[in-house]
Amino acid sequence: MRNILEVRHLCAGFPTLKGEAVAVNDVSLTVPEGKIVGLVGESGCGKSMTARAVMGLIRYPGRVISGSILLDGRELVGMPKKEKRALRGSEMSMIFQEPMTSLNPVMKVGRQVEEAIRIHEKVTAEEAARRSVEILTKVGVPEAKKRCLCYPHQLSGGLRQRVMIAMAMILGPRLLIADEPTTALDVTVEAQILQLMRTLSSGGTGILLISHDLGVIAQLCDHVYVMYAGRIVESADVNELFDRPLHPYTRGLLNSVRSLRGGGDVLDTIPGAVPNLTRMPAGCGFSPRCPERCDECVMDVPGLVDMGNGHLVRCRPAEGEEAK
């Protein structure tokens, strides 16, 4: 199977007064053709930053520090701006986190949807309009023709999110990055959007789905990466991860979801908070919050170790436990 996206040892960060804050640290991940790959982690762990790095849309003054990003075999890091621009919207596209503010408020929806066609292809206005109605209908926007003439503020949150998806899909990209595509939506709309993603991926599009909702990840993804404080801490196929979570952080995440679902009295949360980027603890970033911390953990950052079945984990105690 072809890999649409291959990220290798990506580092990205922001300059601060105390030196560069590394928000994405040595991240490697792969999105194969026709698969949905999940990226989970707490708020602020660097998920959006990773996605923006792939799109080449990290906001100034942030930057990619090192590493490599291959889109269908082509290196994106260091690619001339113009070439990269030609790929954005056609070969790879992104659905942003905020459906309420990600549409231009003074431009009609139809024009925004067809914009990518007008940028990348030479087509007539009628053709562009026809195709935008077609894609809107496909993503489940009722009365698409009429909606094209609306301004974003006239649409509901769910419709706006669909418009965003239609916009990202209109040229049939090889890679779609969806950054929390359902956070702002209610459950029924969420289910419809997720179904839509499934349909897209069965058409061959590789999807990188960013979420902090493990429920969504479990329903949709083939493979999952767990991120913590800028690093990938665990990576496995979805069933493997949910059956045999190895990293204490992943377990903590799963427990908090289960205690929510189980309706227990005490909500099982992970104590503490994500460390500040400029004040990272020595050693494993999770160690200050970790129930299984040992002396080695605070010495240096553990490597990602393969525990079999392609299940990778970045945790010394977990390695030791499995070996026993």
Next chain:
Amino acid sequence: MLNHVLRRFFQAFLVLILVALLIFLMLRVVPGNPIATMMGEHANAAAIERMTSELGLDQPIPVQFFRYILNALRGDFGTSYSMGKPVDRLIRTAFPNTLILALCAALFAWVVGIVCGTISAVRKNSVLDRLFMGFSLLGVSVPVFMAAMILQYVFAYHLHWLDISGVKSWKSFILPAVALGWNSAGSISRLVRSTLLEILQADYIDTARAKGRGQAGVLIFHAMRNAMLPVVTMMALQLSSLLSGAVITESIFAVNGIGRLAVQAIEGRDIPLLQGTALFSTALVILGNLTADLLYGVLDPRIRKEVVR
């Protein structure tokens, strides 16, 4: 929409009547007999009385006002005492000069303001940005008469490129227009810069770039249109103040416009003329505000929708 426009027009009209009343009262509560003041120290009592009744000033004030408004609606603002001509004719001959001056100043301010503001925003903190923002700071802080005299000194006295004052050809409008428009250019370029900088951080700009828009495309198709909302409002407001606020500029450059006419009215203690010019300028300001208001509604679909409701 039509309903809204009509309502706004009606409101504007009410404001105009109110302002007329204010101007009217102000000129009548000044201590002393205005006619005596107008005719000077040497006029005799009989002449003053004759003049007073001729102008209808012996009537009760409400009657006077009512009559004034009725006449004004027919375009009759009385006769200028100091110039002996109907006020409306004086205004009509002076207005084209004021209008040309204001339009030139506005054109200068808008083009310079938008271009410099945009460059400043796109090349934030560059040498050009600092240069432009320095000039615009000068523009908003240096008073018009200073700007006028500096321009006269440099371009007329020193370089001899243009005339110092008086209207001989279109070239005569260059210096006064720049002097008058500099201030507006400064505030517009600052507004354009700050608005654009804010908008370039908006999420929909990322969306546009994610579709493959380059910097120019993002600017033209997405950022500018949004940035124009506050800018156009400011431009319309400025046009009205440029139309009515050229008193100093017109006097310094000897342009025979409304502003200069008003100064002459004050100097000549000419109540009908003063009343007429003041009312006319007020009408221009109100019209400008009305335009700004309606334009904003046309440009911003979110407001347009509220309006339709």
